[in-house]
Amino acid sequence: MPKLLLVHPPQIALYMPYLALPSLTAYLRGHGKPCDQVDLNVRANRRLISERGLREAMAAVERRFGPGGRDAPDDVRAALELGPDTITRLPAALRDMRDDARLLDDEAMTAAFGLLDRALALASAPFHPTKLSYDLSMRYAPNHVADLQRAVRDEAENPWLRLFREELVPEMLRGGYDVVGIGIAFEEQMIGALTLARVIKELAPHVVTVAGGNVVSKFHTPLLAKNFLFEEFDHAIVYEGETPLERLCDALDARAAGSAAGHGAADLAAVPNLLWRDGATLRVNEMMYEQVPSLPPPVFDGFPVDPAAGDGYLLGHTIFPLLSVRGCYWKKCAFCTHHHSYGWRYRVRPPQQLDEDIETLARRYGARHFYFVDEAVPPAQLKVIADYMCARDGGPLHWFGDMRFEQPLTDGFCRHLYAGGCRMLIFGLESANQRVQDFMDKNVKVGTMERALRACTQNGIFTVTMFFTGFPTETLQEAKDTADFIFRNKPWIGTFSNGSFALLRGAPAQLDPDKYGITSLQPDPDHDLSDDYRYSVRTGLTQESAQRIAESIGRRRTEDEKFGKPFSRELILLRESLRPPPTQGLQRQL
Numbered sequence: 285m286p287k288l289l290l291v292h293p294p295q296i297a298l299y300m301p302y303l304a305l306p307s308l309t310a311y312l313r314g315h316g317k318p319c320d321q322v323d324l325n326v327r328a329n330r331r332l333i334s335e336r337g338l339r340e341a342m343a344a345v346e347r348r349f350g351p352g353g354r355d356a357p358d359d360v361r362a363a364l365e366l367g368p369d370t371i372t373r374l375p376a377a378l379r380d381m382r383d384d385a386r387l388l389d390d391e392a393m394t395a396a397f398g399l400l401d402r403a404l405a406l407a408s409a410p411f412h413p414t415k416l417s418y419d420l421s422m423r424y425a426p427n428h429v430a431d432l433q434r435a436v437r438d439e440a441e442n443p444w445l446r447l448f449r450e451e452l453v454p455e456m457l458r459g460g461y462d463v464v465g466i467g468i469a470f471e472e473q474m475i476g477a478l479t480l481a482r483v484i485k486e487l488a489p490h491v492v493t494v495a496g497g498n499v500v501s502k503f504h505t506p507l508l509a510k511n512f513l514f515e516e517f518d519h520a521i522v523y524e525g526e527t528p529l530e531r532l533c534d535a536l537d538a539r540a541a542g543s544a545a546g547h548g549a550a551d552l553a554a555v556p557n558l559l560w561r562d563g564a565t566l567r568v569n570e571m572m573y574e575q576v577p578s579l580p581p582p583v584f585d586g587f588p589v590d591p592a593a594g595d596g597y598l599l600g601h602t603i604f605p606l607l608s609v610r611g612c613y614w615k616k617c618a619f620c621t622h623h624h625s626y627g628w629r630y631r632v633r634p635p636q637q638l639d640e641d642i643e644t645l646a647r648r649y650g651a652r653h654f655y656f657v658d659e660a661v662p663p664a665q666l667k668v669i670a671d672y673m674c675a676r677d678g679g680p681l682h683w684f685g686d687m688r689f690e691q692p693l694t695d696g697f698c699r700h701l702y703a704g705g706c707r708m709l710i711f712g713l714e715s716a717n718q719r720v721q722d723f724m725d726k727n728v729k730v731g732t733m734e735r736a737l738r739a740c741t742q743n744g745i746f747t748v749t750m751f752f753t754g755f756p757t758e759t760l761q762e763a764k765d766t767a768d769f770i771f772r773n774k775p776w777i778g779t780f781s782n783g784s785f786a787l788l789r790g791a792p793a794q795l796d797p798d799k800y801g802i803t804s805l806q807p808d809p810d811h812d813l814s815d816d817y818r819y820s821v822r823t824g825l826t827q828e829s830a831q832r833i834a835e836s837i838g839r840r841r842t843e844d845e846k847f848g849k850p851f852s853r854e855l856i857l858l859r860e861s862l863r864p865p866p867t868q869g870l871q872r873q874l
């Protein structure tokens with residue numbers, strides 16, 4: 285039986301583990317497949333910002349740009365000059381991030397995360413103009429195949445090539461793996477994933493590499509059309525991977541046993557959701573979807589989830605991701621493609637299993653904090669979670685989730701959610717103008733939003749709202765209505781994020797442009813792995829003016845004393861978990 289390693293590649297934020305690999309690992313182990321997993325994102329970043337890593341970065345800058353970084357651009361020279369101070373102060377900053385006594389101190393948190401930014405800037409300085417922060421920016425576009433091909437070969441500017449080749453890949457492969465699955469959930473991981481696959485092939489050509497994850501599902505058509513995927517990977521799996529990976533292991537096993545008889549191709553043809561090369565032909569196998577009720581709770585073994593070790597995720601308590609459903613129960617919003625990640629299928633985790641998921645993680649890893657990473661947690665599942673937490677031996681654990689504004693978010697319901705450990709809800713508000721709301725098929729009443737925000741905040745639940753400007757036909761005044769709503773309801777909104785409308789491939793607005801007043805749309809020719817379009821509209825804001833308005837609201841947010849705090853949602857959850865309960869009848873945080 286082939287031995288499998290699943291890898292979560294860089295570069296994304298280091299706040300908490302991502303759910304995909306722990307779900308796959310649990311399933312595969314439960315079906316008798318030897319499977320390990322590693323969060324290479326954390327491993328690589330921790331290595332780069334270690335004292336040794338930062339000293340090496342300073343030496344490398346001087347080798348490349350001369351003593352004191354003489355010939356370096358200003359930002360690189362500044363990172364070098366601040367280097368000794370960064371190295372001295374970073375350990376205390378990382379301790380502050382994990383210290384409950386410091387968590388509510390805004391200044392301490394801002395300073396600690398500012399120092400981390402400085403450390404990442406120094407770590408990436410030798411690779412100028414490449415920059416590392418919570419993503420990776422290189423001179424190459426991450427959504428252009430020709431650029432990606434150059435990025436994974438660039439020995440001078442790719443920060444992963446040497447580190448992977450000389451340290452991290454040899455260390456990983458010591459486990460004697462036959463198959464390495466690389467999960468690409470975010471576009472920011474593309475360069476890290478491709479570089480990793482390339483280095484594995486360089487060092488261990490016999491190891492089978494498999495790409496998977498949301499990005500592969502989303503872009504598999506252009507990736508195949510450009511014949512790019514199989515330059516770096518042997519196979520790819522799209523959409524859900526539990527059964528496909530299990531069957532792939534069986535097929536590889538059978539192929540190894542029967543290769544002399546030439547049965548390999550037939551075995552791979554039976555693996556659902558698999559993209560593979562059959563000689564010169566690219567094959568896309570039949571799709572299948574998992575039975576959500578029968579899946580086991582995720583397993584985080586191998587991920588650095590013990591905060592006491594000090595070498596894993598940044599915060600002092602690990603927040604464990606869970607799903608209460610797969611897919612979205614609404615599925616109608618005209619701008620949205622999120623519900624595609626699960627192939628349009630909506631499936632609910634039954635209450636008993638959801639309770640068992642929570643309890644298993646609490647027992648096995650001491651989990652005290654959860655993030656329900658559903659596209660939108662349905663109110664019924666919120667109730668299941670809160671009911672369980674209220675009844676649980678040892679008391680409720682703290683959690684947050686994303687959701688739609690819904691009628692059941694009344695004062696009484698929010699009180700129950702708070703009692704059941706809910707400390708934050710993230711809402712896709714999109715627009716607070718009723719005509720635009722209805723036109724985009726989000727179909728929430730503005731009054732419902734207002735009432736829900738108030739009920740949450742008065743009952744101790746921190747609220748995050750997300751919205752955008754420029755949905756086709758939206759006028760300047762309608763865009764202003766949303767900004768006005770946000771600032772008028774400031775007492776009930778914890779923070780917000782905003783952007784401008786993106787016309788995405790596969791969204792209802794792209795599939796039926798005329799219905800939404802879109803007169804022309806064209807893919808960006810420079811970004812062949814991008815799923816958004818340039819477009820023009822019959823009436824309302826143009827794409828450019830929508831972007832300008834979004835930027836101006838964004839500036840207003842940054843300058844706002846309440847909304848401008850640069851804290852991640854994970855940090856906010858931990859901060860909210862430490863606050864005393866709201867006083868009955870009094871409003872908090874006004």
Ligand code: SF4
Pocket residue numbers: 612613614615616617620621622623659660688712
């Ligand atoms: S925006 Fe949210 S609620 Fe609307 S269809 Fe997408 S995932 Fe569902």
